[in-house]
Amino acid sequence: MARAGLSRAAALALLLASASLAGLWVGRLAEEPEISPALGASPPKTFRALLTLPGEDARRRRVGRGRERGRGRAAAASPVRGGVFWSRWLEAQVPRGFPAAEAASWLRAARAAAVVALERGGCGRAPNRLARLSDGSRACVRYGINPEQVQGEALSYHLAGLLGFQERLPPVALSRVEAPGAWAAVGEELRGSPWAEGAVVSLARWVDNLTDVVAPQPWRAPARDGGPGGVLSASALRGLSLSQLVELVQWSDLILFDYLTANFDRLVSNLFSLQWDPRVMHRATRNLHRAPDGGLVFLDNEAGLGHGYRLLSVWDRYNEPLLRSVCVFREGTAARVRDLHRLRNAASELLRVYRAREPLAESLGFLSEQQARLLQERIDLVHQHILHCQAQAQAARGDR
Incomplete structure (x- = not known):
């Protein structure tokens, strides 16, 4: 009887201790702070990752009310939105250049x-x-x-x-x-x-203290045919630093710009030189420099438009693959291209602005009718390319 009484007392003590430990653990979970909403402190994005965290039960109880806040933090930290447009917070980091x-x-x-x-x-x-x-x-x-x-x-x-x-x-x-x-x-x-x-x-x-710029990926490692070795897309941005992303925002505008103007005296010139200099893409890019604040400066554009259009048969074999190598854009650039495509007035708008802002505009004339058509055709092609990139991004999101 004494042994039975002792056993019941021990069991009761163990039960009370377990209840006390459980209460302590639940109390610690209740006191655990939520994840800080600071930029870059994104919550786990997969259920598997959630399962590995301590305090799982307490976090599950917060998932419902925290899901939208977590999505907002993840979106803010992402360099790309909508699959093809640089995020606004990233664009805000780009040096201002020449206001x-x-x-x-x-x-x-x-x-x-x-x-x-x-x-x-x-x-x-x-x-x-x-x-x-x-x-x-x-x-x-x-x-x-x-x-x-x-x-x-x-x-x-x-x-x-x-x-x-x-x-x-x-x-x-x-x-x-x-x-x-x-x-x-x-x-x-x-x-x-x-x-x-x-x-x-x-x-x-004139701009003081400019430094050389070497092409980043995907252009630094060209393909065997002399074109870019990859595509600048949202999936290619993982692991890049903020300074690398800021530079790529500017490169995306540069590639579109040089395609529209058929400028062969910049990255195209480097690609052309690959046939005798296999390391040329690791050297400075022609007519492109970096200002002290880190902003890119698009220098010496005299090969663009009229001069470049006369030589399309020579240089478009390089300019077209370069355009296809970009699938992330500034949304503002894409909107301007869309409007010029929709209104079909690229040449007439350029002429209007040129005459309004350059007192000697009439001294050098303007694009010929054929060159004006080429400008519109290239605007149209860039617009179609952006739509193609959007369709690819939407399809990729649908597959996940």
């Missing part, structure tokens, strides 16, 4: 200033010069092998404005080379230069 008001101020000053000195070097081809202006600023003066190239520089700048990323290009103004007037102080050097009296040249704002 519109600042560019307009420089253009007004440059057009009113006199050229006080010309220096050789630093501005590309041998006929070009680095000009020092009377307001203290400097500009690259591009003479061009022919007027078509100077026109290409100016029109490319204004097309970038229509597309919504003009801040990536240094401001460009046209100037007429005349010894009397703004060029009087450099008349002696002009007489010893290959420049023709009365020629129209472009003045592009």
Whole structure:
């Protein structure tokens, strides 16, 4: 009887201890804080991951009320939304480049200033010069092998404005080379230069402390046919740092821009050189530099539009694969392309802006009718490509 009483007492004590331990464990679960909503602290995205966490029962009770908040945090942290558009928070990290008001101020000053000195070097081809202006600023003066190239520089700048990323290009103004007037102080050097009296040249704002830019993936490792080795898509962005993502946002605009203008004197030139230099994609990209704030600067665009369109048969074998290698876009760029496609007014809008903002626009003329059609066709093709990328992204989401 004593042994039976002892056994019942022990059982009762064990039961009370178990109840006390259970109460303590439940209390600890109730006190556990929720996951912080800070950027990047995304909740588990799979049921398997949820199963591995301690405090599983308590977290399950919070799933219903926390699901939408968790989705919001995950969406905010993702570099891409809708499968094909850079997220707004990521776009906000892109350096501002040349803001519109600042560019307009420089253009007004440059057009009113006199050229006080010309220096050789630093501005590309041998006929070009680095000009020092009377307001203290400097500009690259591009003479061009022919007027078509100077026109290409100016029109490319204004097309970038229509597309919504003009801040990536240094401001460009046209100037007429005349010894009397703004060029009087450099008349002696002009007489010893290959420049023709009365020629129209472009003045592009000089930018200090630029550094070279090497193409990132997927363009650094080209395919055997000389085209890009992969596609810039949402799935290719995993594991990239913020600075890498910010640069890719700018590259996506650059690839579209160079396709629309048929510019062969940038990444296309590097791809062309692969036939004798297999390491060229690991070297600096032509006419592309990085400003001290990390922003990309799209320099020297004189090969675009008229000049590039004349040579499509030579260079589109590189430009078209480059376009297909991009499947993530700035939503603003895609919207501008969509509007120019829908209204079918790419050339007429470019002409309107060019005439309104460049006093010497009439001096160099405009695109021919055939070139205007080519611009619209390329706008249309870019729009169709963006739709194709959207369809692929939707199909991929449906498969999951």
